[in-house]
Ligand code: HC0
């Protein structure tokens with residue numbers, strides 16, 4: 149143990165503890181801007197300085213360890229003045245138009261500047277303007293970048309993609325897309341983790357809310373909105389409702405108040421994906437060439453972008469099933485349009501998603517057959533949805549919740565857990581078991597594929613199914629995906645079926661979810677989805693009455709010709 153004194157308080161901590169962590173133990177929160185535990189501990193911002201008796205210069209507390217006998221002051225006049233000037237300097241290089249910034253009220257720089265009572269900026273404003281293609285789903289506002297390096301580190305250490313780098317030196321140093329590429333040329337997976345880890349408004353999603361307002365206002369359009377599983381776990385986090393009272397039914401009600409004609413739950417089409425994917429897997433597993441294993445899930449577009457750029461030779465091993473979002477769009481413009489007597493062109497298919505990559509996925513021309521266009525016309529992130537609610541002055545505390553519309557009303561707990569890492573695998577195994585054994589497994593028979601914390605990046609399991617050993621792999625976060633694939637490529641590991649979600653924790657930790665600087669909420673949100681599953685009366689995708697009906701009335705059976713033309717895709721397109 150190391151003994152020291154912080155602001156007059158004696159404290160004993162383990163050797164190697166940072167000064168910042170030691171201060172936290174005695175209830176002192178040293179201010180910081182760039183720090184991210186285990187990811188960015190480089191003291192780029194110098195806001196976390198403290199005074200250590202006997203040392204002339206101020207010491208950054210995030211990356212310096214305690215030493216025996218240290219006497220530390222975290223709030224001396226010298227420290228306060230230094231921090232004050234540092235933040236003023238940062239502000240002079242930051243576009244401080246807070247009134248028009250999406251991070252206003254949720255910006256660490258704004259909060260810090262207020263806490264330090266900074267009333268003016270003594271240094272002349274120097275803003276760095278970089279060109280950016282604003283049609284891309286990820287938008288970088290260079291004039292707001294404070295060069296904290298978090299985006300660089302998250303992309304590098306967690307997602308293993310190195311999209312960002314620091315260019316230039318000294319005062320001229322700035323963050324930009326690495327290798328002098330444009331963002332379109334970079335191998336960006338669009339996971340959006342750089343956005344959720346940005347302390348300010350330098351990285352944001354492309355705002356598509358105006359397009360949705362226009363669709364709502366157009367009397368000639370039928371606006372059909374689906375809501376992804378993970379959105380319900382987070383949309384109300386910043387309100388008085390909180391996570392538990394913020395049900396999906398209240399989201400439906402809010403959408404109808406804003407102008408949606410029909411509202412549905414993506415969990416329905418997650419059930420549809422399971423039907424197609426589980427049967428495809430059984431087919432590949434029983435007939436497939438061993439070299440073609442594992443089969444990979446394909447519902448996460450961040451992961452699909454990743455495999456296409458990093459491991460193109462493995463693209464053929466992706467399931468051909470479209471993602472639930474795209475399947476829903478597809479049935480909205482075919483079966484649903486027919487049933488309400490409309491042409492597919494009259495339908496605007498909208499998805500509320502926790503995800504940025506879904507904006508990219510919706511742009512893809514994947515629609516087959518007689519119904520031209522995109523499966524999904526418009527993707528709105530959870531954050532954009534919350535902004536729309538605020539713009540429409542809906543008091544969400546008055547919402548009571550409404551049911552989704554008929555035809556695709558029902559969904560199973562298996563569909564809901566898609567939003568958490570391991571959920572797609574667990575749902576698929578429940579249905580594959582039934583298809584092979586003719587009876588249901590206990591609903592929680594495959595719960596070992598769930599990850600309980602950030603530390604669980606890869607889960608492996610073996611199951612005996614009808615005398616055959618089934619080898620399963622599940623990874624969340626693209627760095628973990630890379631590790632898993634490399635272990636398969638070098639012959640260390642063998643799997644039959646692998647689920648990969650690009651974001652840590654799965655979609656609950658998606659790049660379009662509300663931002664809480666410094667806290668990782670994905671696994672808390674995931675628990676919420678498992679709770680909904682446990683409380684559901686239907687827990688198997690194949691038991692969803694509306695799924696049974698759509699096969700009876702339209703697709704006949706999983707992987708039928710019609711199902712193939714509407715619900716599957718060619719990832720090489
Ligand atoms: Fe997901 Fe999905 S689970 S990718 O994270 O499969 O975004 O929530 O909507 O499509 O269902 C996101 C979440 C979805 C899809 C579903 C899958």
Ligand code: SF4
Pocket residue numbers: 338339447448449450451502503504505506649650651654655656657658659660
């Ligand atoms: Fe999007 Fe979910 Fe994939 Fe993240 S894990 S990129 S939120 S689909």
